[in-house]
Amino acid sequence: MSRDTKEKQVDRRQEIEEKRIKKSIQDRKEREKQIKKKRSMKLAILCSFFSIIVILGAAFIIIHSISDKEELRDHGIAAFNEGNYIEAINDFTASLEQDQWFSDKMDDDTRLYLAASYMRTDSYEDAVLVYEKLKERNFSSISSDSLNDMINLANALNETKNGSTLESNYNRLIDEYNRGNKSIALYLGSYYEQRADYKNMEMYYNDYITNFGVNTYVAYQLSAYYLNEDNLDAASTMVTKGLEAKDDLYKDKVLFNEIIIYEKQLDYETALAKADKLHTDYPNNETYKKEYDFLNSRVNIDTEPVHKESDDVTD
Numbered sequence: 001m002s003r004d005t006k007e008k009q010v011d012r013r014q015e016i017e018e019k020r021i022k023k024s025i026q027d028r029k030e031r032e033k034q035i036k037k038k039r040s041m042k043l044a045i046l047c048s049f050f051s052i053i054v055i056l057g058a059a060f061i062i063i064h065s066i067s068d069k070e071e072l073r074d075h076g077i078a079a080f081n082e083g084n085y086i087e088a089i090n091d092f093t094a095s096l097e098q099d100q101w102f103s104d105k106m107d108d109d110t111r112l113y114l115a116a117s118y119m120r121t122d123s124y125e126d127a128v129l130v131y132e133k134l135k136e137r138n139f140s141s142i143s144s145d146s147l148n149d150m151i152n153l154a155n156a157l158n159e160t161k162n163g164s165t166l167e168s169n170y171n172r173l174i175d176e177y178n179r180g181n182k183s184i185a186l187y188l189g190s191y192y193e194q195r196a197d198y199k200n201m202e203m204y205y206n207d208y209i210t211n212f213g214v215n216t217y218v219a220y221q222l223s224a225y226y227l228n229e230d231n232l233d234a235a236s237t238m239v240t241k242g243l244e245a246k247d248d249l250y251k252d253k254v255l256f257n258e259i260i261i262y263e264k265q266l267d268y269e270t271a272l273a274k275a276d277k278l279h280t281d282y283p284n285n286e287t288y289k290k291e292y293d294f295l296n297s298r299v300n301i302d303t304e305p306v307h308k309e310s311d312d313v314t315d
Contacts (some may be wrong), residue, residue, distance in 0.1 A: 006124040022211050022232045023279060034159055036143070036197070053074050055211050062180075068098065069094075069096075069098035069100050069106075070095070070106065072091050072092075072094045072095035072098065073091070073092065073095040073106065073110050073113075074159055075091045075096060076088045076089075076091030076092040076110070076113060076114075076117075077113060079237070080089060080113055080117055081133045081281055081282050081283075081284075082282065082283065082284035082285065083262050083282065083285050084284070085117045085121045086121065086296075088113070088114075088117045088119070088154055089114060089117045089118065092110050092111075092113055092114040092117065093114065093120040095107075095110055096110055096111070103133065104137075105141075107140075107184050108134060108137060108139045108141070109141070111130050111133060111134055111139075112134070112142070112248075114130050115127045115130035115134075115150070116171070116248070118130065119154060119157075119249060122157075122161055124154040124155070124157050124158035124161065125154075125158055127150075127154045128151055128154045128155060128158075131150050131151045131154065134147055135147045135148075135151075142178045142246065142247070142281045143246070145168050146215075146247060149212065149213075149215055150215070150249065151249065152183060152186050152187075153186060153190075153215060153217055153218075156186050156187040156189075156191075157190055157292075159187065159189075159190075159191075160191055160193070160194040161194075170191065172292075173187055173188060174188070182207065182208070182211040182212070183202040183208075183211075183212065185205070185207040185208035185211070186204075186205075186208045186212075186218075187216070188214075189201050189204035189205040189208060192204065193205075193221060198228075199243065201225070202222060202225060204220055205218045205221065206222070209241070211248075212240060213245075214230070214238075214241045214244075214245050215247050215250065216242050216245045216247050216250040216251050216253075216254055217236050217246050217249060217250045218242075219239065219240060219242025219243075219245060219250075219254050220250040220253040220254050220257065222234075222238045222255055223235045223238040223239045223242065223254065223257040223258075225256060226238060227260055227261065227264070230264075232261055232264055232265065235257065235261055236258075236261050239254055239258045239261065240290075242254035243258070252278065252281070252282060255274065255286070256278060256288060256291070256298070258274060259271050259275050259278065259291060259295075260291075261272065263291075265293065268295055268298045268299050269299055271295050271297040272292070272296060272298075272299045274287070274293050275292040276292060276297050278292070279291075279292040299301075
């Protein structure tokens with residue numbers, strides 16, 4: 001074999017080897033590229049998965065942190081202040097049914113409004129359930145004693161409303177009262193109130209106040225009784241006690257009686273100032289509006305004559 005032939009064979013083998021090495025390098029790069037591509041795809045899928053989890057988690061937090069429960073509550077308070085208690089009950093109930101984080105304090109205050117709405121519509125059993133729920137939750141803004149007072153009042157009014165405080169039950173209440181259970185005075189006071197026996201109502205309600213303190217309902221009933229008797233001093237004393245009571249259940253009615261006291265004392269300006277605020281807080285309450293209009297007419301008397309001398313008077 002000639003020298004040239006051998007050299008050509010060597011060159012040929014080198015060329016083949018170089019091509020093989022080059023192809024091997026290209027194959028390796030391609031494999032690495034595919035591996036990198038698969039890794040990137042897996043990473044993208046993993047990132048997408050976590051992104052979905054984050055989005056869903058954020059949506060869950062938003063749903064439970066923001067709802068229309070506060071708007072429903074505000075509508076309920078507005079309806080309550082206007083005397084639309086059925087509408088208020090519906091709004092408060094809907095608000096409490098809305099899930100929202102960090103709303104426990106607001107919900108418990110809504111429950112107080114709901115219980116007050118039930119009391120104003122004579123739905124005393126429903127009010128008791130709400131007050132008991134508040135006791136169970138250990139609501140910090142109102143004491144357990146005050147809640148017990150509201151529960152006792154609701155139960156007492158429910159019994160007298162349903163006529164269940166009959167003679168046999170009345171005797172049982174009297175026996176219990178005489179044995180020293182002075183809380184029965186609330187039941188007996190409401191019993192006589194329903195029967196328009198106001199002297200006995202006064203006696204038992206005042207006895208209850210002596211032992212347990214005043215609530216706005218008792219203050220309202222007694223101040224109204226004293227006003228009817230033209231005993232303004234006693235009425236004023238009871239109004240003061242009612243405005244210092246721990247509950248707000250019938251505070252607007254106590255405030256109204258305070259206005260009547262000033263009116264009877266002919267202090268129309270003070271009465272009007274207080275009536276203005278009450279009317280502002282309860283704009284659709286017809287009783288409060290009429291009182292405000294009356295007092296306004298007494299304070300702001302139109303001194304201009306209906307007809308002036310220069311006016312033409314026709315027959």
